[in-house]
Amino acid sequence: MQCNETDTAREQWLALAVAGSGTGIWDRNVVTGEIRYSAGWKAILGYDDDELTTRIEDAYERLHPDDRDYVQAAMRDHFEGRTESYEVEHRIRCKDGRYKWICSRGKVTSRDSEGRALRMVGTTTDITSIREMAERLRETVGLITNLTNEVPGLVFQCSRQPDGRMAFPYVSAGIADIYELAPETVARNAACIEALVHPEDLETYRASFVQSAASLAPWHLEYRVCLPKQGLRWRQGDAKPQRLPDGSTVWHGFITDITERKRIESELQELATTDGLTRLPNRRHFMSCLEAHFAYLRRTNGLPAAVLMFDLDNFKAINDRWGHAVGDEALRHFAGILQMELRTADMAGRLGGEEFAVLLTLADAAGACLVGQRIQRRLASQLLSHGRETIPLTVSIGVTELRMDDADSEAALSRSDQALYCAKKNGRNRIECA
Incomplete structure (x- = not known):
């Protein structure tokens, strides 16, 4: 008596567990084509206990048309022993005409002597909410992917x-x-x-x-x-x-x-630091580099450096006689000569008008004077022509060294400018040191 009560209790617990999980049970007689459903199975589709037939043909009719062949093929595979069990997810029509997604699992429980399926028992679980959530997730992933791709x-x-x-x-x-x-x-x-x-x-x-x-x-x-x-x-x-x-x-x-x-930043940087006519560094950029080198020499107690100031002689007369276009060509011509005579570590700049400056690294005043002489010789040998005329160009030069006791780099530039003034005053086409 105690054993029967225990078995009954277990059956009740099992029934409650199945009902609470949204799962129904089905039992198919493969030979007669009958299939019986639990009340919970019928409830999944919205039917009362006495509203469904036991005909397997009616069961197939409830399958979504797009899923029917797939479900029947999976059933045959299991009947014929090609799969260990039967498990499919598919859509099924409810009493109100809507379709739900279900997961059906089953297994043949008995076969005849030749292995033919006789009986199959299984469960059906409503997975509509899970499928809808998965579809929303796929749509979300698809949307995010499309957005990121755009x-x-x-x-x-x-x-x-x-x-x-x-x-x-x-x-x-x-x-x-x-x-x-x-x-x-x-x-x-x-x-x-x-x-x-x-x-x-x-x-x-x-x-x-x-x-x-x-x-x-x-x-x-x-x-x-x-x-x-x-x-x-x-x-x-x-x-x-x-x-x-x-x-x-x-x-x-x-x-x-x-x-x-x-590219735009580079162009803006060039516009901000380069003289538009000669393509040399402009006054602001030259002075910035000169100050940076002066600060470096102070920190490292480095080797000497020199500053040269250049002024094209009689430049106003060139503009007055041949015009400003030729004057501009003279400035470009001289800028090109400066670049040819300088090393990579040196720097030339246009300070304004016909005035130019050069920073010579690793050079004292004597070395700077030699560089100035080479520039004067090249200017004399590489003549500037205008039509059939030759335009004479000479340059006056002021030279000084960067001194560690200077307050700043402007002091050296001021000394070279004073030396340049002396070169102009003493006859032009000269080099003076300060």
Whole structure:
């Protein structure tokens, strides 16, 4: 008696558990084609206990037309022993005409002596809400993917393992433009990206990720890449890092093409620092460089340097006789001579009008005078012509050294200007030192 009460209780617990899970039970007689459903199974589709037939044909009619062949094929595979069990997800028509998604699982429980299926028992679970949630998730993922693919540049997820290996598990379609690569080429290894980074920027590129990973500071870098089709391009990367439990670091961010911005910045820098007529540094830029070199010499007690001031002789007479266009050509002509005579470490600038200045590194006053003489000789030998006429050009030069006891670099420029005044006063086409 006690045993029967226990069995009854277990059956009740099982029935309650099945009912509470939104699951129904079915029992199919394969030979007669009958299928019986539990009350919970019928409730899933909105039927009362006495409203469904036991005909398997009626069961197939409730299947969504697009799912019918698939469900019947899965059933045959199990009947014929090709699968261990029967499990399918499909749509089924409810009493009110709507379709629900269900998951049906079953297994043949008896076969005849030849292995033919006789009876099959299984369960059906309503998975409509799960499928709807999955569909919403797919739509959301699709929307996000479409949005990121439309964003100019590259949206990415980058991972760095503790041993330094890097990969880009997710990249948007922009990788085709930013790196001329396909997403699958960087999913497991980012070496192909490093191969595109300009050699002069590669160490900085690598170090930027190391530093960001160490401090978890945002990653920001402007760097160059050399692409097979686009050639040399500028890229800017920005991303936020996150440390994972396994010690790896993950960044989420974007990379954009800043080539045009860099070109404009370069042009603006040139306009701000270059004399438009001669293409030499203008007065402001020359003075800035002179002051920087003076400060460097003071810090390092470096080797001597000299400043030369140049003034084209009788320049007003050239403008008056041949016109300002020829005067401009004379200025360009002299600027070219300066550049030919100077070393890479030296610097020439146009201070204004017909006045020029040169900073000679590693040179004392005597050495500067020799350079000035070479410039005068080249100016005398490389004549400027206008039509059939030859325009005589000479230049007066003032020379001084940068002195560590000067208050600033302006003091040296002032001395060279005084020496230049003496050269002009004493007959022009001369070099004077101060």
